[in-house]
Structure formats: C-alpha cells, structure tokens
Amino acid sequence: MLYALSSVIIFFIFWELIALYSPSPYLPDPYSVLRAFITILTVGDVDGYTLTWHAVVSLERVLLGFAVGTATGIPIGMLLGIKPTLKGAVTPIIEPLRFIPPIAWIPLSIVLLIGLWRYIFLIWIGVFFPVLLDTIAGVKRTSITLIQMARTFGADNKKIITKIVFPSSLPEIMNGLRVGLGVGWMCIVAAEMIGGEPVGLGRLILKYANLLQIDVVIVGMITIGLIGLALNYLILLLEKRMFRWRVEIRA
Amino acid sequence: MKKAILLESVSKKYEVGSSSLEVIKDLTFDVNENEFVCIVGPSGCGKTTLLRIVSGLEPPSSGRVLVFDTPPDPRRQKFGVIFQEDSLLPWRTVLGNVKFGLELQGYKETEHEKIARTYIELVGLQGFENYYPHQISGGMKKRVAIARALAINPDLILMDEPFADLDAQTRSLMQRELLNVWSKLNKTVLFITHNVEEAVFLAQRVFVLTKRPSKVKQIINIDLPYPRARLSPPFISYRERILTAFHEELEGI
Numbered sequence: 372m373l374y375a376l377s378s379v380i381i382f383f384i385f386w387e388l389i390a391l392y393s394p395s396p397y398l399p400d401p402y403s404v405l406r407a408f409i410t411i412l413t414v415g416d417v418d419g420y421t422l423t424w425h426a427v428v429s430l431e432r433v434l435l436g437f438a439v440g441t442a443t444g445i446p447i448g449m450l451l452g453i454k455p456t457l458k459g460a461v462t463p464i465i466e467p468l469r470f471i472p473p474i475a476w477i478p479l480s481i482v483l484l485i486g487l488w489r490y491i492f493l494i495w496i497g498v499f500f501p502v503l504l505d506t507i508a509g510v511k512r513t514s515i516t517l518i519q520m521a522r523t524f525g526a527d528n529k530k531i532i533t534k535i536v537f538p539s540s541l542p543e544i545m546n547g548l549r550v551g552l553g554v555g556w557m558c559i560v561a562a563e564m565i566g567g568e569p570v571g572l573g574r575l576i577l578k579y580a581n582l583l584q585i586d587v588v589i590v591g592m593i594t595i596g597l598i599g600l601a602l603n604y605l606i607l608l609l610e611k612r613m614f615r616w617r618v619e620i621r622a
Numbered sequence: 623m624k625k626a627i628l629l630e631s632v633s634k635k636y637e638v639g640s641s642s643l644e645v646i647k648d649l650t651f652d653v654n655e656n657e658f659v660c661i662v663g664p665s666g667c668g669k670t671t672l673l674r675i676v677s678g679l680e681p682p683s684s685g686r687v688l689v690f691d692t693p694p695d696p697r698r699q700k701f702g703v704i705f706q707e708d709s710l711l712p713w714r715t716v717l718g719n720v721k722f723g724l725e726l727q728g729y730k731e732t733e734h735e736k737i738a739r740t741y742i743e744l745v746g747l748q749g750f751e752n753y754y755p756h757q758i759s760g761g762m763k764k765r766v767a768i769a770r771a772l773a774i775n776p777d778l779i780l781m782d783e784p785f786a787d788l789d790a791q792t793r794s795l796m797q798r799e800l801l802n803v804w805s806k807l808n809k810t811v812l813f814i815t816h817n818v819e820e821a822v823f824l825a826q827r828v829f830v831l832t833k834r835p836s837k838v839k840q841i842i843n844i845d846l847p848y849p850r851a852r853l854s855p856p857f858i859s860y861r862e863r864i865l866t867a868f869h870e871e872l873e874g875i
C-alpha cells in the first residue's frame with residue numbers, strides 16, 4: 372500500500388517536472404488537469420455535457436458491444452471448439468481478421484452501418500476475438516475422462532455440452548470476457564471518432580484535441596483508464612465468486 | 623441362466639500413427655446375472671480397454687459384445703462405471719457429484735437430494751457433502767465416484783481398480799460394503815484389480831488375463847462362503863493359485 376502510494380506520488384512529480392521543462396506550450400501540469408477535471412465534471416464541456424454524462428454514454432455503447440460480442444463469441448467458440456474440422460475451415464478467415472485494429476474498420480463501418488450500430492460493431496471487433504479464442508481454448512481443455520464418465524451415465528451430446536463442456540470451460544470463458552471487456556473499452560475512442568453525436572469520452576478527447584486543450588484530453592484519458600480498471604476489477608470479483616471450486620493458489 | 627455380459631472372440635486394435643497395437647485378441651468369456659467377477663492381469667494388458675468395450679464407450683475391432691442380450695448402450699441401460707482415474711466434476715461439491723448420475727438418468731429432481739445423501743452415507747462421507755473435490759483426499763474421491771455410480775441403481779457395475787488408492791483399512795471396509803450392496807441389491811459386478819487377495823476376497827470367479835494381446839488365461843471359481851476369512855487355508859491356497867498364474871504372465875514383460 373505504502374509502495375503503491377509512493378509510486379503514484381513519484382509519477383506526479385515526474386509529470387510536473389516534464390511539464391515544467393518541456394519546450395511545448397501545450398503540455399499541462401497535473402494541477403491544470405485537476406482544474407479541467409473539476410470544470411468538466413461540474414460545469415460541463417463546450418457543448419454543456421458533463422464528464423459523468425460522457426462516461427455513461429460511452430459505457431452504454433461499450434456494454435452493448437460487449438453484450439453482442441459475448442452473445443456471438445461464446446456460442447461460436449463452443450461450436451468451433453467442439454468441431455475441429457469446422458475450426459480448421461474457418462481459421463484462414465478468422466486468424467487474419469483478428470489482427471485488423473478497430474480503427475481500420477471505421478471507413479467500412481461508415482459505409483455499412485448507421486447510428487448506434489456503428490459503435491456496437493467497432494466495440495464488437497474488440498470484444499469478439501478474445502472471447503472466441505478463450506472459449507475455444509476452454510472447450511479444448513475439457514477432460515476426456517469427464518466426457519466418458521457422463522456418457523456411461525447415458526448423457527447425449529446436448530447434455531455433455533451443457534453439463535460438462537460448458538461448465539468446465541467457464542474459467543477460460545470468463546477470462547475471455549474480462550479481456551474482451553477491456554479491449555472493447557479501449558476501442559471506445561476509435562468507435563467515437565465517427566458520427567455526429569457530441570457525447571462520449573472518445574468524443575470529448577477528440578473535441579478538445581481539435582481545440583488544442585490538452586488538459587481536457589488528459590481528463591478524458593484518465594477517466595477511460597479508471598473506468599477500465601473498475602470494469603476489470605468487477606469481473607475479477609465475479610470470477611472469484613464463481614470459481615470457489617478451483618484450487619486456491621496462494622502466493 | 624441369463625448372461626449379464628457375453629464376449630465372443632473380441633479383438634481390439636489401436637492405430638497409433640502408422641503402426642497398430644493389438645491390445646485384446648480373441649477374448650471370449652461370459653458373466654452371469656448377479657455374479658461377481660474379478661479380472662486380474664498385468665499392467666497394460668488391456669483391462670481398462672476391456673471395461674470401455676463392455677460399457678459401450680468403444681466398439682471392439684471385431685467380435686461380439688452383448689450386455690443383457692443387447693450391444694451395450696449406456697443411453698438405454700444403467701451402468702455404474704467407476705473409472706481408474708479421477709472422474710469427479712471439480713466444479714461440483716460431493717453432493718452435486720453424487721447427484722450428477724441421477725440428473726442424467728431422469729430421476730425426479732425432488733428425489734436427487736435424498737438418494738444422494740443415502741449413498742454418501744453408505745460410503746462414509748457424511749459431513750463432506752459440501753466439500754469440493756480439491757478439498758478431499760484421493761481415496762475419498764474414489765468413494766464419491768462409487769456413491770455416484772451406485773446411486774442410479776445400476777444393473778451392471780463396472781469397476782476399474784476402484785480401491786487402489788485407499789489405505790488398507792478403508793479398502794477392507796469398502797470391500798465389505800461392496801459385497802453388502804452386491805448381495806442385498808442383486809447386482810452384476812465386473813471388478814478389475816491388480817490385487818490378487820482382493821480378487822479372492824470379493825469374487826465368485828476370477829479371470830486371469832494374459833499379457834498383451836490379452837485373452838483369458840485361466841478362470842478360477844472361488845468356492846468359499848461369504849464373508850471370507852483372509853487367513854483361512856483355502857483362501858490362501860486360492861490366492862497362491864492365482865498368484866502363480868499371474869506371475870507367469872508378469873515374467874514375460
């Protein structure tokens with residue numbers, strides 16, 4: 372705790388020093404960022420939207436994209452994990468796709484989609500692949516003995532999937548959800564680069580970047596970082612509750 | 623008498639890479655209904671493979687397998703299979719694991735709890751209902767697997783070295799419990815073991831298998847009343863007979 376606190380303090384000292392000696396007139400020091408933070412939080416930005424509102428709107432977009440990413444990634448991952456031939460068939464499509472960053476998809480999403488769907492699509496790009504890959508990995512790790520055991524009790528394929536394969540892959544799936552939500556959240560700036568709406572944390576950053584007011588840009592960055600941290604922590608808590616059956620590893 | 627298990631010239635080959643391994647060759651035997659049969663044989667001779675064939679998990683490469691006059695099918699017949707390796711669901715408690723078979727066999731949900739608790743008590747695990755597998759010992763896990771298999775009231779019990787991890791005392795306790803269950807509930811039991819004394823203590827007939835590719839080397843009828851005294855002269859002479867046959871097979875390995 373003490374170490375954590377000191378490293379935060381040292382970080383701010385460095386920042387202050389860099390701001391002080393930097394030749395650039397646009398680099399704000401921590402204090403002006405704090406001032407900007409309070410202004411945006413209480414008064415709002417140039418269009419009158421407060422920081423909380425920006426965050427809520429962004430969260431809504433990301434959670435929608437996350438929901439679609441989960442609803443597609445888990446079932447497709449289960450299917451591909453169970454059917455290796457199908458996985459072999461689609462690998463040449465999936466593998467290169469997952470290296471294309473969300474930003475690169477922006478023009479296509481403008482051509483193909485409208486409104487909220489554009490946000491959902493761009494976030495989905497970030498969420499889908501981690502969820503998909505971890506689900507496949509989880510399915511692959513299912514113990515053959517457990518499957519055979521279920522068969523001797525008369526389980527059909529459906530029962531084996533719901534009672535053995537899914538619960539046994541759940542730790543990996545949850546890991547995929549955590550990583551996916553993190554990546555999806557990181558896609559928010561890319562997702563909000565387009566569209567006319569003036570709200571959203573990504574929008575806030577872009578708006579003030581154009582105005583060359585870097586203090587507000589940093590406020591947006593820090594808010595994104597902190598919310599990402601909180602989301603990650605929430606899923607970790609959930610995982611801890613769900614997987615009490617796992618051997619606890621004590622450091 | 624009706625046959626519980628009937629094997630006619632069963633062979634099993636595994637293809638590994640380009641070579642093929644003949645594990646079982648021309649194996650023929652039968653097990654009567656309500657009979658207790660032990661199978662002993664050297665390690666790697668194909669005992670587990672045999673059990674997988676009898677339980678319908680794998681088809682034989684050739685030959686005929688009948689369980690109660692039909693090819694084995696766990697979806698239509700009730701088998702209680704106890705695997706050699708750990709087969710508990712790590713995400714379920716002891717109680718949840720014992721309920722597992724009942725759920726798959728379509729027992730009424732209101733009955734699961736009561737039946738499961740009865741069998742948990744039978745294997746002496748009352749008080750551990752809410753423990754997860756990683757919180758209990760290897761021997762206790764085996765007992766959970768036994769409770770889970772018995773809970774569905776199987777027609778045929780197939781056990782693959784179930785007591786190998788148990789300490790001597792628990793082992794002899796479980797052996798007596800198994801004999802109890804068997805005589806009370808009229809089950810057919812096919813029991814695999816390395817332990818010759820265990821086979822003589824439990825079985826009406828002992829099948830000694832040859833080394834791979836395995837077939838039946840010798841069938842020994844144990845004409846001793848239950849419960850059997852391990853130190854009685856006839857017990858010891860049965861044990862010696864089986865050990866001799868068993869050791870002849872071990873030599874060649």
Ligand SMILES: Nc1ncnc2c1ncn2[C@@H]1O[C@H](COP(=O)(O)OP(=O)(O)OP(=O)(O)O)[C@@H](O)[C@H]1O
Nearest residue numbers: 636637638643645664665666667668669670671672
């Ligand atoms: N799925 C498989 N593919 C290839 N070979 C196999 C497979 N299963 C078993 N074998 C081979 O068949 C032989 C018999 O294996 P099995 O497990 O039936 O022996 P076992 O008699 O049960 O041995 P143990 O007493 O050590 O448990 C072994 O040589 C093993 O390598």
Ligand SMILES: [Mg+2]
Nearest residue numbers: 669670706782
């Ligand atoms: Mg074996």
